[in-house]
Amino acid sequence: MDVGQMQRQWLDYTRSLFIEGFLDNQFLQLQQLQDENNPEFVVEVVSLFFEDSERILKDLTFALDQQGVDFKKVDAHVHQLKGSSSSVGAQRVKNACIAFRNFCEEQNVEACLRCLQQVKQEYCLVKNKLETLFRLEQQIVAAGGSIPMMELSF
Amino acid sequence: MWFKAPESCNCIEPQLPADELLVKYQYISDFFIALAYFSIPLELIYFVKKSAVFPYRWVLVQFGAFIVLCGATHLINLWTFTIHTRTVAMVMTAAKVLTAVVSCITALMLVHIIPDLLSVKTRELFLKNKAAELDREMGLIRTQEETGRHVRMLTHEIRSTLDRHTILKTTLIELGRTLALEECALWMPTRTGLELQLAYTLRQQNPVGYTVPIHLPVINQVFSSNRAVKISPNCPVARLRPHTGKYMPGEVVAVRVPLLNLSNFQIYDWPEVSTRSYALMVLMLPSDSARQWHVHELELVEVVADQVAVALSHAAILEESMRARNMLMEQNVALDLARREAETAIHARNDFLAVMNHEMRTPMHAIIALSSLLQETELTAEQRLMVETILKSSNLLATLINDVLDLSQLEDGSLQLETTTFSLHAVFREVLSLIKPVASVKKLSLTLHLASDLPAYAVGDDKRLMQTILNVVGNAVKFSKEGSISISAVVAKPDSFKDARIPEFHPVPSDSHFYLRVQVKDSGSGINPQDIPKLFTKFAQSQAVTTKGPAGSGLGLAICRRFVNLMEGHIWIESEGIGKGCTVTFIVRLGIPDRSNESKLAFAPKVLGNHVTTNFGGLKVLVMDDNGVNRSVTKGLLLHLGCDVTTAGSSEECLRIISPEHRMVFMDVCTGLDGYELAIRIQEKFKKRQDRPLIVALTGNTNKVTKENCMRVGMDGLILKPVSVDKMRGVLSELLEHRVLFEAI
Numbered sequence: 059m060d061v062g063q064m065q066r067q068w069l070d071y072t073r074s075l076f077i078e079g080f081l082d083n084q085f086l087q088l089q090q091l092q093d094e095n096n097p098e099f100v101v102e103v104v105s106l107f108f109e110d111s112e113r114i115l116k117d118l119t120f121a122l123d124q125q126g127v128d129f130k131k132v133d134a135h136v137h138q139l140k141g142s143s144s145s146v147g148a149q150r151v152k153n154a155c156i157a158f159r160n161f162c163e164e165q166n167v168e169a170c171l172r173c174l175q176q177v178k179q180e181y182c183l184v185k186n187k188l189e190t191l192f193r194l195e196q197q198i199v200a201a202g203g204s205i206p207m208m209e210l211s212f
Numbered sequence: 213m214w215f216k217a218p219e220s221c222n223c224i225e226p227q228l229p230a231d232e233l234l235v236k237y238q239y240i241s242d243f244f245i246a247l248a249y250f251s252i253p254l255e256l257i258y259f260v261k262k263s264a265v266f267p268y269r270w271v272l273v274q275f276g277a278f279i280v281l282c283g284a285t286h287l288i289n290l291w292t293f294t295i296h297t298r299t300v301a302m303v304m305t306a307a308k309v310l311t312a313v314v315s316c317i318t319a320l321m322l323v324h325i326i327p328d329l330l331s332v333k334t335r336e337l338f339l340k341n342k343a344a345e346l347d348r349e350m351g352l353i354r355t356q357e358e359t360g361r362h363v364r365m366l367t368h369e370i371r372s373t374l375d376r377h378t379i380l381k382t383t384l385i386e387l388g389r390t391l392a393l394e395e396c397a398l399w400m401p402t403r404t405g406l407e408l409q410l411a412y413t414l415r416q417q418n419p420v421g422y423t424v425p426i427h428l429p430v431i432n433q434v435f436s437s438n439r440a441v442k443i444s445p446n447c448p449v450a451r452l453r454p455h456t457g458k459y460m461p462g463e464v465v466a467v468r469v470p471l472l473n474l475s476n477f478q479i480y481d482w483p484e485v486s487t488r489s490y491a492l493m494v495l496m497l498p499s500d501s502a503r504q505w506h507v508h509e510l511e512l513v514e515v516v517a518d519q520v521a522v523a524l525s526h527a528a529i530l531e532e533s534m535r536a537r538n539m540l541m542e543q544n545v546a547l548d549l550a551r552r553e554a555e556t557a558i559h560a561r562n563d564f565l566a567v568m569n570h571e572m573r574t575p576m577h578a579i580i581a582l583s584s585l586l587q588e589t590e591l592t593a594e595q596r597l598m599v600e601t602i603l604k605s606s607n608l609l610a611t612l613i614n615d616v617l618d619l620s621q622l623e624d625g626s627l628q629l630e631t632t633t634f635s636l637h638a639v640f641r642e643v644l645s646l647i648k649p650v651a652s653v654k655k656l657s658l659t660l661h662l663a664s665d666l667p668a669y670a671v672g673d674d675k676r677l678m679q680t681i682l683n684v685v686g687n688a689v690k691f692s693k694e695g696s697i698s699i700s701a702v703v704a705k706p707d708s709f710k711d712a713r714i715p716e717f718h719p720v721p722s723d724s725h726f727y728l729r730v731q732v733k734d735s736g737s738g739i740n741p742q743d744i745p746k747l748f749t750k751f752a753q754s755q756a757v758t759t760k761g762p763a764g765s766g767l768g769l770a771i772c773r774r775f776v777n778l779m780e781g782h783i784w785i786e787s788e789g790i791g792k793g794c795t796v797t798f799i800v801r802l803g804i805p806d807r808s809n810e811s812k813l814a815f816a817p818k819v820l821g822n823h824v825t826t827n828f829g830g831l832k833v834l835v836m837d838d839n840g841v842n843r844s845v846t847k848g849l850l851l852h853l854g855c856d857v858t859t860a861g862s863s864e865e866c867l868r869i870i871s872p873e874h875r876m877v878f879m880d881v882c883t884g885l886d887g888y889e890l891a892i893r894i895q896e897k898f899k900k901r902q903d904r905p906l907i908v909a910l911t912g913n914t915n916k917v918t919k920e921n922c923m924r925v926g927m928d929g930l931i932l933k934p935v936s937v938d939k940m941r942g943v944l945s946e947l948l949e950h951r952v953l954f955e956a957i
Binding site for chain 2: 087088090093138146
C-alpha cells in the first residue's frame with residue numbers, strides 16, 4: 059500500500075471515529091498541542107489515560123464488590139474517570155461515566171454495576187480504536203509520509 | 213555812296229540837286245539807324261547788368277562793339293552827304309575798316325556761340341519738364357500722406373473702442389467725413405449665413421432690416437477679392453435711398469470686411485480662408501458731383517476695411533474672454549458654496565458619528581452588561597424570559613450600531629486593513645465553531661473543504677476576513693431551512709479569473725501574493741436572479757425572504773463587499789432562482805508570508821498548524837491536578853503556548869514546589885475542598901500580594917456555588933473546562949493584563 063492510500067485510510071478511519079462518537083473535539087485539541095517540542099504528545103497522553111483508566115476500573119470493580127458499598131468512594135473514582143476521559147476526548151466513556159454518577163447518587167448498586175459494565179465496554183472499544191489509529195500513523199510515518207490534515211465535518 | 217569818284221581829287225563831289233529828297237531820306241534813316249545802333253548796346257548792357265545769369269558776357273562786348281562801330285559808320289555817313297573833307301573820309305574809312313574787322317570776328321564767333329545758346333534753351337525746356345514732373349510727384353506724395361493721415365486717424369478712432377457697435381459706427385462716420393461720402397452702409401451676414409442684413413448706415417438712423425441674399429453675383433465678386441470694387445449704383449446693396457440727384461447717382465464702391473472668429477486662429481497659423489464670413493461695406497459718392505473714385509481713395513477704403521476687421525476681432529476676443537471670466541467667476545462662487553456645504557455636511561456627519569460612536573455604545577453596553585448580570589440573579593421563569601429577550605434585542609441593536617458605524621468608516625475611506633500573519637486554517641475553524649451551534653439547531657450540515665495547496669499562513673487582515681466569511685456563512689445558514697452548507701477555499705488560478713461573471717476584475721499576479729477563493733453554497737431559499745444586484749446595496753432586503761428568521765440590518769453584504777474590495781478582490785452571488793439555493797463566491801488578495809517564517813514551522817510533522825505563540829515566553833506556571841491525564845493535558849496545553857510548566861499531583865506537593873517565580877497556578881477544583889484549602893494556604897504563604905502567583909481554578913462544574921466559593925477564598929480566576937488552545941491563550945493574555953478573570957457561568 060502506498061503512502062497516499064494509507065493516508066486516505068487514516069482519514070477515513072479518523073472520520074469514522076468522530077462520526078460514531080468515540081472521539082470528540084477535545085481529541086482534536088490534543089492533536090493541536092502536538093508540535094516539534096512535543097512530537098509524541100497525543101500518544102503519551104492517551105497511554106497515560108489507558109493506565110489511569112485501567113487502575114480506576116480495577117478499583118471500581120473492587121469497590122462495588124464489597125458488601126457495604128462506599129458510594130462516596132465509587133463516586134470519587136467515577137469522577138476521576140470522567141475527568142480523564144473528557145480530557146482526552148473519549149466521549150462515549152465520558153457519557154457513560156456521567157450516567158454512572160447519577161446512579162451513584164441514587165445509591166443504586168444494581169444500576170451501578172450495569173453502568174460499570176457499560177463503562178468497561180466503552181473503554182475497551184475506544185482503546186482498540188485508538189491503538190489502531192496509532193498503528194496506522196506509525197505506518198504512514200515509517201513509509202515517509204506525513205499525517206494528513208483532517209477535514210472537519212460535523 | 214559807292215558811286216562816288218574817289219582818286220582824282222580830295223574833294224568829294226556832291227550829288228546832283230535832283231536827288232536831294234532821296235538824300236534827305238537817306239540822311240534821316242542813317243541818323244535813326246545810328247541812334248538805334250547806339251541804343252541797342254546800351255539796352256543790352258542795362259538788362260544784362262540786371263540779370264544775374266548770363267553767360268558769354270564778352271560776346272556781348274563784342275556784339276556791342278560791332279553795333280557801336282556800325283552806328284559810328286552810319287553816323288559818319290551823315291557827313292558824307294555833303295562835301296566833306298578828307299579827314300572825314302579817313303575817319304569814315306577807319307570806322308568802316310574797324311567795323312568790318314569786328315563783324316567778321318563776330319560772325320566767326322557766332323558759329324560757336326549760337327549752338328551753345330540753343331542748347332541752353334533745350335536744357336531749359338528739359339528742366340521745365342522735370343520741374344513739372346516733380347510737381348506731379350509731390351502732388352502724389354502729398355495725397356498719399358494725406359491718405360495715411362486719414363487712415364491713422366480712422367484707425368485711431370476705430371481702435372479706441374472695444375465695443376463692436378461703436379467701432380462700426382465710427383468707421384462709417386469717419387469714412388463719410390474723410391471721403392465726403394453721400395452714404396455709407398454696412399451689411400452683416402445673418403445668423404443663417406444666407407443673407408446680408410443692413411446693419412449700419414451713415415445717414416439713416418435706424419435701418420429697418422433690409423436683407424439681401426448673399427449669393428448675388430455682385431456680392432460674390434466683392435467677396436472674392438480683397439480690393440475695393442466699383443459696383444453699379446443700381447444693385448440691391450447700393451440702392452438704399454431714393455434717388456435724389458437729378459442726373460447721375462454717384463459712383464459706388466464696395467469692399468469686404470472679414471469677420472474673424474476666435475476659432476479661425478490656430479497657433480502659429482493665420483486664419484483659414486475657407487471658413488470666413490464677410491460683411492459688406494458700401495460707399496457712395498455724392499450724386500451729381502462728377503467725382504470719381506481715385507485710386508488712393510480706394511486704397512484708403514481697403515486699409516480701413518482691414519483695420520475694422522482686426523478691431524472687430526479684438527472686440528470679439530475681448531467679449532469672449534470677459535464672458536469666460538464671468539462664467540468662471542460664477543462657477544467659482546458656486547463651487548465654493550458647494551464645497552462649504554460639503555464640508556459642513558462632513559463635519560456634521562463626523563460629529564454625528566463621533567457622538568453616535570460614544571453615546572450610543574455606552575448605553576448599549578450598559579444595557580447588555582446589566583441584563584447579563586440580571587440573568588445571573590434569582591428570577592422567575594417569566595422574568596428570565598423577559599431578560600433574555602432584552603439581551604437578545606440589545607445584542608442585535610449593538611450589532612446594528614457596529615455595522616452602521618463600520619460601514620460609515622468604510623465609506624469614509626478611513627478604514628485601513630491591518631496586516632498580520634495569521635493561520636488561514638484557524639480562521640476557518642473559528643468561523644465553523646461559531647456557526648456550528650446555529651447550524652446544528654437548524655439541523656443543517658456544514659462542511660468545510662480547504663484545498664491542500666492553500667498556504668498555511670497568509671498575510672492580511674484576519675479579523676476582517678473572518679468577519680466576511682462569517683457574514684457570508686451566516687447568511688447561508690440564516691436563509692436555509694434545511695439541507696447542507698458547504699464552504700470551500702482554494703487558491704485561485706489565473707485562468708479562473710477570465711470568468712465572465714467578474715468582468716471588471718483584473719487580478720495582478722505576483723510572487724508575494726496569492727488570491728484566495730472562497731465559495732459558500734447553500735441549499736436554501738435561493739434568490740431571484742433579478743434581485744441579485746440589489747443585495748449588495750445597503751439597507752435593501754430581498755423581498756423574497758419569507759422566513760421569519762433573525763432579521764439583519766441589510767448591511768452585512770455591503771460591508772462584506774467593502775472589505776473584499778479593500779482586499780483588492782471581488783464578491784458575487786449566483787442563484788438559479790427561488791428555492792434552488794445560492795452560491796456566494798469571493799476572491800481576495802492575501803500576502804504570502806516570508807520564507808523565514810515558514811521554515812521555522814516546517815518541522816511540524818502534522819500540517820494542522822496552530823503556529824506556536826511564544827508570546828508567553830517562558831511564563832512560569834504551576835499546574836496542580838490529581839488526575840494524571842488531566843495534568844498531562846493541561847501541561848501540554850501550556851507548553852504549547854510557550855510556558856514553563858511545573859506540575860504537582862497534590863496540594864502538599866504544590867505547596868512544596870510553589871515559589872515567587874511562578875506567575876500563575878492552575879488548580880483543578882473538581883475534587884472536593886482541596887482546591888479552596890490550597891488557595892488559602894498559598895495566600896498565607898505569600899504575604900505580599902505582588903509576590904503571589906495568580907490563582908486560577910479550572911473546573912468542569914457549571915454552577916454558581918463553585919464560582920462563589922472561588923471568589924470567596926480569594927482566587928483570581930475561574931475557567932471552565934474544556935479549554936482549547938485559543939481559549940487558553942486568551943485566558944493567559946487576559947490574566948497577565950488584568951490579573952483577574954472570572955468566566956461567566
